[in-house]
Amino acid sequence: MRPRAASWFGAAAAAAAAVAIALLPLTLSDYHRSQGALVAVYFVAILALDIVTGYTGQISIGHGAFMAVGGYTTAILLHHHWWTSATGALHTIWTLPAAALVGFGAGLVVGLPALRFHGVYLALTTFAVALAVPQLAKNYSHFTGGTQGLSLPAHNGLWLYRLGWIVAGVAFVFAWLLLRGRTGRAFRAIRDSEVAAASSGVTLALYKTLAFGISAAMAAVAGSVYVLVNNFVNPDVFGLTLSLYVLIGAVVGGLGSLWGVLAGAAFVQLLPIGLTSGPLASSEDVPVIFGAVVIAVMAALPLGAAGFVQTALRFASRTRQSSTTP
């Protein structure tokens, strides 16, 4: 497929996906709409992880921590009424940029040690951050409500669904614009070889911390929406499980592909729900089946859904070429 044709194909697929996502809530119940909003939350979080891990090659196991930072920013601003005396929808939405800003700061702080660590050491540093942040929330309880948590005003499913997917759309376009240009090229150069990137004039320190900052800001916004959907936050909401699920989603979707993100988000959020509502499995069986499916997917599609589609497309175009040329 020629590049021009591929970009048209991509644009058409994006439009189709956007229309499908916009029309879907009409057929859903309120509960399923809020589940749909959670798919959007995972979409944004996995997209964020994909920027730093898939495109820049810096493995993070700690994106739950950045989600926690964003979630708590929104929750504290709304709960303590520091933001505004009214609790209107508009004011709720304005906490998202605030969360992004705080998340960006947190990402820079984590990104700085990342300059010195590589591979597994970096992965374990981010893992440590993921474990430490909920503990901090537990300790400083006069802001965060401690283990009790904070509860927030509830919203209906349709509003949450729209909020989630508008945020997801904005994040997607932002990521696409970021990654197609100079910055994205620098990120990919770092991923492919740090030494080669540095000798071609890419400032490693700048772009690595930038990747962490942007990724963390996006994850923080995902965390805000997550808290709004649950209308509740406590340290357990952002436990290690969340970070691991985001990582699973990113790898199952396919690292380094914006399209895989949607598949990954649907996988981690919808598969457990689908299993519970099906006739075959009780809720106790869900983790067992989910874990087994994760292993099976990794065995069958080591490059994730995106890698699978890419291989299939390449195969298709090769057979077409060989049939047209004599």
Added chain:
Amino acid sequence: MTAALSTLRTPWRRVALGQWLVAALLAAVVVFLVVGSLQSSLFLQQTISGLANGGIYASLAVALVLIYRATEVINFAQGAIATFTTYVGWQLLAWGFHYWPMFALTIALAFVGGFVCELVAIRPVERRGNVLTVVIATIGLLILLEGLIGRIWGNEVKFMPSPFPARIYHLGGAAFSLQDLGTIGISIAAVVVLWLFFRFTKVGLAMRAAAVRPAAARLVGVRVSWMLSLGWGLAAALGAVSGLLAAASPSVLLQPSMMDGVLIYAFAAAVLGGLESAAGAVVAALLIGVLLSLLSSYVSWVTPALLLPVAFVLMLVVLLLKPTGLFGRTRVRKV
């Protein structure tokens, strides 16, 4: 070849400086602990109980190192495997086994279990995937095993007896529980047995060869993939020791998430030790155990919730000074 040459070319002072720093740091820690223990009996007691916890972290950390060295994979399921085998031990006790026969049988079963896990869950993934795919598979294994534990034994807390009498020995004002001393002894013994196995048996040599030079090992007739399964079996057996000892401690309850905390500190120990060095992992695990114990009893602002963040900040400081851990080798990066 190029890598070896550039190692030779590195100025000797830089290499030696790092090692001297580490040696000086460890010596300072030992002196601090000895002097403190001579000064105060509370300090001695806290050090001993810290060492006991450190022993539990150490056996799990060595299990992590074992798998990392062979495949460069961090095994997230290591804690869940240990918890699972501890539940198996609980079941054996409930069926009327005595403690020590149960201990031996559980370790043997854990070995088989680890072997089977590698065969069923890891090998099919490893064949086509990269390191990250295998890591995700271990996370899948973690979710699966924790789910299975809940499915078979339920999520409520179970009581696991301790093999050691609850007697307390007094020595110069300090009180030692047999529990702590036994935990230290068994975990160190397990690691030493493993070291002897690797050092003095033919299978151990084959496993080391498979880990360091898979291609060369294959050429001289080592079946590398079986060595990996064997490694998983040994790691699971070591994890079982850690799990059984943790469950025997009065402060830990047998529940599906029992080893989560232990796994975190075992990770920290493995990283701090340099990830490829079992001795480094043991030293780091003991250090972490003592550090946590002393922090929680002497530093008043470190509440239980802050213990983990503080421990990790200290770990980060050490890693910032020495990014490949205390005993890790500095790697030459190539394009």
